[in-house]
Amino acid sequence: DGVDAVEINISCPNVKEGGIVFGTVPEAAAEVVRAVKANTGKMVIAKLSPNVTDIVVMAKAVEAAGADAISMINTLLGTKIDIERQRPVLGNVTGGLSGPAVRPVAVRLVYQVAQAVHIPIIGMGGIMCAEDAIEFMLAGASAVAVGTANFVQPDIAETIAHGMLAYLDRHNAQNISEIVGLALPNGKKSMPLFNEAE
Numbered sequence: 001d002g003v004d005a006v007e008i009n010i011s012c013p014n015v016k017e018g019g020i021v022f023g024t025v026p027e028a029a030a031e032v033v034r035a036v037k038a039n040t041g042k043m044v045i046a047k048l049s050p051n052v053t054d055i056v057v058m059a060k061a062v063e064a065a066g067a068d069a070i071s072m073i074n075t076l077l078g079t080k081i082d083i084e085r086q087r088p089v090l091g092n093v094t095g096g097l098s099g100p101a102v103r104p105v106a107v108r109l110v111y112q113v114a115q116a117v118h119i120p121i122i123g124m125g126g127i128m129c130a131e132d133a134i135e136f137m138l139a140g141a142s143a144v145a146v147g148t149a150n151f152v153q154p155d156i157a158e159t160i161a162h163g164m165l166a167y168l169d170r171h172n173a174q175n176i177s178e179i180v181g182l183a184l185p186n187g188k189k190s191m192p193l194f195n196e197a198e
Helices: 026-037 057-064 100-114 130-138 156-170
Strands: 005-009 043-047 070-071 074-080 094-097 121-123
Touching: 005 026, 026 043, 026 057, 057 070, 057 100, 070 100, 100 121, 100 130, 121 130, 130 156
Parallel strands: 005 043, 043 070, 070 121
Antiparallel strands: 074 094
């Protein structure tokens, strides 16, 4: 009760399959989505990894498997070396890179996927201000999520929302959905994440 949707993080290692990441094999990602859909009546959101050869293939696979929406992107893989110890800083050698550095990559991937699927996209990755959020919406995201910025400014969501409203006023738009996908070649509009009544 009180939960409207389930987000599947399909970027975790699958030990049984020899360490293959669910989020990099379209068939494995689709299988996970189908299994979750079979066991819940709630909206199912598949969170995609940017660490793939072709994210459009992944997006189409989870859409075909029944995902109600896609969230993207998860973190990029990165490594940090301690130059004095001359060894990786992280015990696992690699870790997830997030924050402003990943935003251009995330916007590009949203832009690509928005032209290929017919389900809503939740854009994320380095959103620090209203302008960043608007960029995702113009690229085709129906909604956005803010992560890293919350550590810097806990009330950042409110600040971003006010900035987005000011942008709508400047561009004579009544609703945020009016700007979704405007930067796409055909100005394609994405489906709303929730119905207006919700």
